[in-house]
Amino acid sequence: MSFPIGLRSGAPGPARAYVGDLDGRRVVTVGIDGSVKLGALSSSASMTIAEAAEAARAQRLPLIMEIASSGADLVEGISALHGWGVAARAITTCSGVVPIIAIVDGPAVSGPALLLGVADWVIMTERSYAFVSGPTMVAEFTGVFIDNDELGGAETHARQSGLPAVVVTDIDAARAEAARLLAYLPDHCDDEPPRWPTDDPPDRQVPEAGALIPPTSTGSYDVRKVIEALADDGEYMELRARWAANVVTVFATVDGRPVGIVANQPMALAGTLDIPASQKAARFVAFCDAFNLPIITLVDTPGFYPGKDLEWRGMIRHGAQLVFAYGRATVPRICVILRKSYGGAYIVMDSKKMGNDLCLAWPWAELAVMGAGQAAAILQRRATPEEKAEFERDYAERLLNPYVAAERGFVDAVINPAETRSIIANALTVLQDKRERLQSRKHDNTPL
Known part of the structure; x- marks a missing residue:
């Protein structure tokens, strides 16, 4: 990285800010040096962070934050907290205007940890850790003794909270991942994502995609293999791979156009939607919409994951986050139903009446309120096994096939799986000038 222009370069403290380049992309970078007073944020250091955020927003450049901080400067007291508030507000004003990427290479404790939640994407090195209240406070309040890593x-965040999009070995690898991520993104919300050069023909047939689907509706397969077949040169960047594995979120390109792909993963929880999956997908959809990336949704889900614990923890509210994200998205949206699409999950996975631009289904797709077995268990609970089997056969034949949905306008086309990439590429070309009139309001009220 080269940094020819310094911001507040004479200011004391661990924060340094520059306007420079990252792998050929112009960016604003602010770094907190953990070797200077353990990266403790003074009011001056926080003002440097705020200056960098304001410069990124004014110049319409991505904001890169490199954080290694033990928290607010205890010696400075309330002034340090005031400065942190100024920095937090400046970063917040960048949200949805320019991409915000945070790199953690060391501690991120208390206030600096909360800044990670404001960032669009977080990249953590293996030696880093982040928390709002540390092991001492946990032990004092709960009696549980725990170390920083646990x-x-x-690794803990990658599995449990979904904070990092990627975990890498060191700071150089983190910067390389940030550059890789930026390659899919525009500099700001009023720009288009950069077109990628590719020799992969947009009309390439992908029979291997359909061949991945097992003959039984309960069989498992890796949906990432389908994504690999559809993407240019089989390349994509998966984010938050170890958290909420029942939904996959990736950046890829189709005919050189960067896209965001959301896909149910049958290998984890049978592709059902739970709270983490809803949050993961909703955040990703909202980001793609903010920065003009078309959204491709690959659907194969039997519904929401049932359970008392999930309902008590707010499945309704969190499931609504995904509904809300798709419902307000104005970028080109293409939905492909690979196999199952049942019940409430059918609705939230960008169904036709949720406003997608093109809804496709593979010939064996099943669209219904529920599967044949579930319907038989409810409607034929007193029937004999033979009667239930006959009911299931009739139910599947009359109601589950995609042609019924196509007749009613809920599916635009039932397609040969081998033609999926070609149809998506053509649709993206047609939709490249899509515009929607936005509602006049201060802001929406996202379910949180």
Whole structure:
């Protein structure tokens, strides 16, 4: 990285800000040096962070934050907290205007940890850790003794909270991943994502995609293989891979156009939607919509994951986050139903009446309120096994096939799986000038 222009370069403290380049992309970078007073944020350091955020927003450049901080400067007291508030507000004003990527290479404790939640994407090195309240406070309040890594290490967050999009070995690898991520993104919300050069023909047939689907509706397969077949040169960047594995979120390109892909993963929880999956997908859809990336949704889900615990923890509210994200998205949206699409999950996975631009289904797709077995268990609970089997056969034949949905306008086309990539590429070309009139309001009220 080269940094020819410094911001507040004479200011004391661990924060340094520059306007420079990252692998050929112009960016604003602010770094907190953990070797200077353990990266403790003074009011001056926070003002440097705020200056960098304001410069990124004014110049319409991505904001890169490199964080290694033990929290607010205790010696400075309330002034340090005031400065942190100024920095947090400046970063917040960048949200949805320019991409915000945070790199953690060391501690991110208390206030700096909360800044990670404001960032669009977080990249953590293996030695980093982040938490709002550390092991000492946990032990004092709960009596549980725990170390930094177990409480907030990179691996812990990757599995439990979904904070990091990627975990890497060191700071150089983190910067390389940030550059890789930026390659899919525009500099700001009023720009288009950069077109990628590719020799992969947009009309390439992908029979291997359909061949992945097992003959039984309960069989498992890796949906990432379908994504690999559809993407240019089989390349994509998966984000938050170890958290909420029942939904996959990736950046890829189709005919050189960067896209965001959301896909149910049958290999994890049978592709059902739970709270983490809803949050993961909703955040990803909202980001793609903010920065003009078309959204491709690959659907194969039997519904929402049932359970008392999930309902008590707010499945309704969190499931609504995904409904809300798709419902307000104005970028080109293409939905492909690979196999199952049942019940409420059918609705939230960008169904036709949720406003997608093109809804496709493979010939064996099943669209219904529920599967044949579930319907038989409810409607034929007193029937003999033979009567239930006959009911299931008739139910599947009359109601589950995609042609019924196509007749009613809920599916635009039932297609040969081998033609999926070609149809998506053509649709993206047609939709490249899509515009929608936005509602006049201060802001929406996202379910949180």
